[in-house]
Amino acid sequence: MNAIMPKLSRRVFVVTAAAAGGGFALGFHVPGALRTAHASAKGPEVTAWVVIEPDDTVTIRVARSEMGQGTLTGLCQLVAEELECDWSKVKAEFASTNENIKRKRVWGTMATGGSRGIRDSQTYVRQAGAAAREMLVAAAAARWKVAASECEAQKSLVMHKPSGPTLRYGELAGDAAKLEPPKSVKLKDPKDWKVAGKAVPRLDIPDKVMGRPVFAIDTRLPNMAYAAVKHCPVFGGKAGSVDEAAIKDMKGVLKVVHLGNAVAVVADSYWRAKQAVEKLPVTWAETEKNAKVSSASIREFLKSGLGAENIPLARNDGDAKAELAKAAKIIEAEYEAPFQNHAPMEPQNCTASVTADRVDIWVPTQNSEASAAAAASASGIPLDKIEVHKTMLGGGFGRRGAFQEPVREAVLIAKAAGRPVQLIWSREEDMQHGRYRPVSMSRQRAALAADGLPVAWTFRLSGHSIMASVRPDSIKNGVDLHFLAGLYDGTYAVPNFELSYAMRNTHVPVGFWRAVNSNQNAFYRECFVDELAHAAGQDPYQYRRKMLQHEKGRRDLAVLDAAAKKAEWEKPPAAGVHRGIAVYASYGSYAAGVVEIAMDGGEVKLRRVVIALDSGHVASPDGVVAQIEGSVVWALSATLFGEITIRDGRVEQSNFHDYPMLRLDRMPVVEAVLVPSGGFWGGAGEPAVPPVAPALVNAVFAATGRRIRSLPLTRHGLVKA
Amino acid sequence: MAQLNVNGRVVDVDVEPDTPLLWALRDNLGLTGTKYGCGIAQCGACTVHIDGAAMRSCAVTVKDAAGKKVTTIEGLAPDGRLHKVQQAWIEAQVPQCGYCQTGMIMAVAALLESKPKPSDADIDAAITNICRCGTYARVRKAIHRAAQA
Ligand code: FES
Ligand code: FES
Numbered sequence: 001m002n003a004i005m006p007k008l009s010r011r012v013f014v015v016t017a018a019a020a021g022g023g024f025a026l027g028f029h030v031p032g033a034l035r036t037a038h039a040s041a042k043g044p045e046v047t048a049w050v051v052i053e054p055d056d057t058v059t060i061r062v063a064r065s066e067m068g069q070g071t072l073t074g075l076c077q078l079v080a081e082e083l084e085c086d087w088s089k090v091k092a093e094f095a096s097t098n099e100n101i102k103r104k105r106v107w108g109t110m111a112t113g114g115s116r117g118i119r120d121s122q123t124y125v126r127q128a129g130a131a132a133r134e135m136l137v138a139a140a141a142a143r144w145k146v147a148a149s150e151c152e153a154q155k156s157l158v159m160h161k162p163s164g165p166t167l168r169y170g171e172l173a174g175d176a177a178k179l180e181p182p183k184s185v186k187l188k189d190p191k192d193w194k195v196a197g198k199a200v201p202r203l204d205i206p207d208k209v210m211g212r213p214v215f216a217i218d219t220r221l222p223n224m225a226y227a228a229v230k231h232c233p234v235f236g237g238k239a240g241s242v243d244e245a246a247i248k249d250m251k252g253v254l255k256v257v258h259l260g261n262a263v264a265v266v267a268d269s270y271w272r273a274k275q276a277v278e279k280l281p282v283t284w285a286e287t288e289k290n291a292k293v294s295s296a297s298i299r300e301f302l303k304s305g306l307g308a309e310n311i312p313l314a315r316n317d318g319d320a321k322a323e324l325a326k327a328a329k330i331i332e333a334e335y336e337a338p339f340q341n342h343a344p345m346e347p348q349n350c351t352a353s354v355t356a357d358r359v360d361i362w363v364p365t366q367n368s369e370a371s372a373a374a375a376a377s378a379s380g381i382p383l384d385k386i387e388v389h390k391t392m393l394g395g396g397f398g399r400r401g402a403f404q405e406p407v408r409e410a411v412l413i414a415k416a417a418g419r420p421v422q423l424i425w426s427r428e429e430d431m432q433h434g435r436y437r438p439v440s441m442s443r444q445r446a447a448l449a450a451d452g453l454p455v456a457w458t459f460r461l462s463g464h465s466i467m468a469s470v471r472p473d474s475i476k477n478g479v480d481l482h483f484l485a486g487l488y489d490g491t492y493a494v495p496n497f498e499l500s501y502a503m504r505n506t507h508v509p510v511g512f513w514r515a516v517n518s519n520q521n522a523f524y525r526e527c528f529v530d531e532l533a534h535a536a537g538q539d540p541y542q543y544r545r546k547m548l549q550h551e552k553g554r555r556d557l558a559v560l561d562a563a564a565k566k567a568e569w570e571k572p573p574a575a576g577v578h579r580g581i582a583v584y585a586s587y588g589s590y591a592a593g594v595v596e597i598a599m600d601g602g603e604v605k606l607r608r609v610v611i612a613l614d615s616g617h618v619a620s621p622d623g624v625v626a627q628i629e630g631s632v633v634w635a636l637s638a639t640l641f642g643e644i645t646i647r648d649g650r651v652e653q654s655n656f657h658d659y660p661m662l663r664l665d666r667m668p669v670v671e672a673v674l675v676p677s678g679g680f681w682g683g684a685g686e687p688a689v690p691p692v693a694p695a696l697v698n699a700v701f702a703a704t705g706r707r708i709r710s711l712p713l714t715r716h717g718l719v720k721a
Numbered sequence: 722m723a724q725l726n727v728n729g730r731v732v733d734v735d736v737e738p739d740t741p742l743l744w745a746l747r748d749n750l751g752l753t754g755t756k757y758g759c760g761i762a763q764c765g766a767c768t769v770h771i772d773g774a775a776m777r778s779c780a781v782t783v784k785d786a787a788g789k790k791v792t793t794i795e796g797l798a799p800d801g802r803l804h805k806v807q808q809a810w811i812e813a814q815v816p817q818c819g820y821c822q823t824g825m826i827m828a829v830a831a832l833l834e835s836k837p838k839p840s841d842a843d844i845d846a847a848i849t850n851i852c853r854c855g856t857y858a859r860v861r862k863a864i865h866r867a868a869q870a
Contacts, residue, residue: 068818208819211754394820633855
């Protein structure tokens, strides 16, 4: 079994097998999957990515995070493919963040987001596998004193072809490791792949079904205490006076730590810490301005952006305004989408151990280098003395990359407490102090030509820019293209098209929420296109086809056709069944969806969702199917119920009872159609999300004749939470 | 101090009697396979068996669990073997992040004890755990697979 088996690491606190076997963990353990490179694989490092033990076990190092998206397995498949090793002997381990910093980033970036885990690193990890293979072959050739060209590697063996002897990789690794890596290597054509591109069991699943401690929140260190935290409920506020005396006699309470915008209590168990922090009287210092903000005031603020003058244009083909001025009939609609929270099942947490000259942290992170930087700045200890112990993430979805507040807090708390501390944000803190998907609004106006297709279209967005706070330098000439994902580079052929964005930043922190701005943008565009098709009296599938009849639109067209075919769009649906369709390109891939619903007493019942995806190449097909299934659920939760609202400057929702999730009973049939067309590497974790909301909302129109222009559907009485 | 019977062993835990069982398992006994997701009986990540029934351990106090048989994911199958639900989970490649899955597996194992061949409607009614990664389609498939095993 290719499990990532826990094993003794250099910092040996535990043997996790005890926990797996039904007994009790021996008091201390560190998550099994956090074996970092310097602490674990002992055999010779053939390349930085590949360690081979004498018994032929191949340890492949993974620099990206595993948050459920299957990247760990997919990357290993790519390395193993070029390495020509026996897949059953492959293990994975996370590369050490500390060594990456010291070794001039030999493993490249460790950030994991934007559906980039595989597509951005596939070239160099495949090259690393190929280089290791060539070095093993060269080592064998040297031993046999023959030409390397006479030798061939296969299934962890090198064979001298003319005479037939073989050497195992385990026998060659030591010699190979001493060789200079080749300057250039030739990669296989994906059509020759044997391991990559095939459905293989994921490496991380056995540990996960056994309940082994693979998550950061499972970390148990000697002398470790626990911390619970509460943040100023109004964003931007600070903790004022704190009445520590009120809790000092509570059992197990050790310390109160001030964190600026938050206060933490350290205790000997998490439950005691949580009880105490809830009881702790804190006077918050918040600005009056922020404390007055509500969802209604935010809505007015955004609305002012829809008609604002002198907004720079992100795209301006032809002269849409002039054409609209001439048009006899204009179709116009305003759409809006609310804030959303990530709410990963593993709440924000970080365990920190801080000594005078070293910091160790265990954290679910999508960017361990950013975590290390946050730990360094919070502790004042240099970056090369920080180790981030990477663990499996209990979901990420964009919450745990650019924003590292739990790391900062845990380090400060552990430093103040003088012992290792595990900080856990309660679900309520996680819900009310997120980095939300931005609120946004749009106004579209279009005129149709005689053939029914749009001749002119203006598209104005208004809303909160993520880049304005995260990467302001990416905003050029006042245009934030990131906010316009999928629109400024959209492929529909419209002769006169104008796109603009009025930035309206609120006091609510925003961030990258799986599929980010493509969520809202797909909802706006693809529902509006449905309105246009309806106005033109045309079938919404055929209408889209007509707008994609050009070279740039060929991949969108192909996925649209694939989804329609699978869903049998050309046949009328069964009685009582209604359908909607949508297409959207994001994260380097192309996706289209068909959603089938039925109505039951005025309520939407989900029946079936078909998604076609062209991601170019596919490293791990079953992993991509799983990502499509997960993307559909993600989008459905948001479309049906998801809404973070603001009142008195703070988030109103607090837990899953008022921020509900799709559950099994409403789960539709999901059919994933993979149509990789080759020649490029697109993402897989996000692109299936954007088409779902518009396809569903278009199905609601087909069923009811109602145009739903704001989400979620619970707002419209179409779904009961 | 309270006394619990967990995975066939009787143990003392130094907690207030109204402490949720979840935290006694995780912090006092080191049984971290049982997960915290919401703390208000909404998500099911903390599901364990109490006298064979699936219960959300964040909503059961240590006092109420005393004198009953508590089984956690670590004790689901003896000696590190795989329970048929775990086996089906691997075969159907259910988990994504995995965080919800131990609770999901415990809920399903209890369901199959009471209803060895559950219908889809039985599954809908009994398995109300939240999976943010969205593994529901595979969960259903794996339940039917485990029911055949
Ligand atoms: S943690 Fe107990 S149900 Fe969510
Ligand atoms: S597998 Fe991630 S929450 Fe269920």
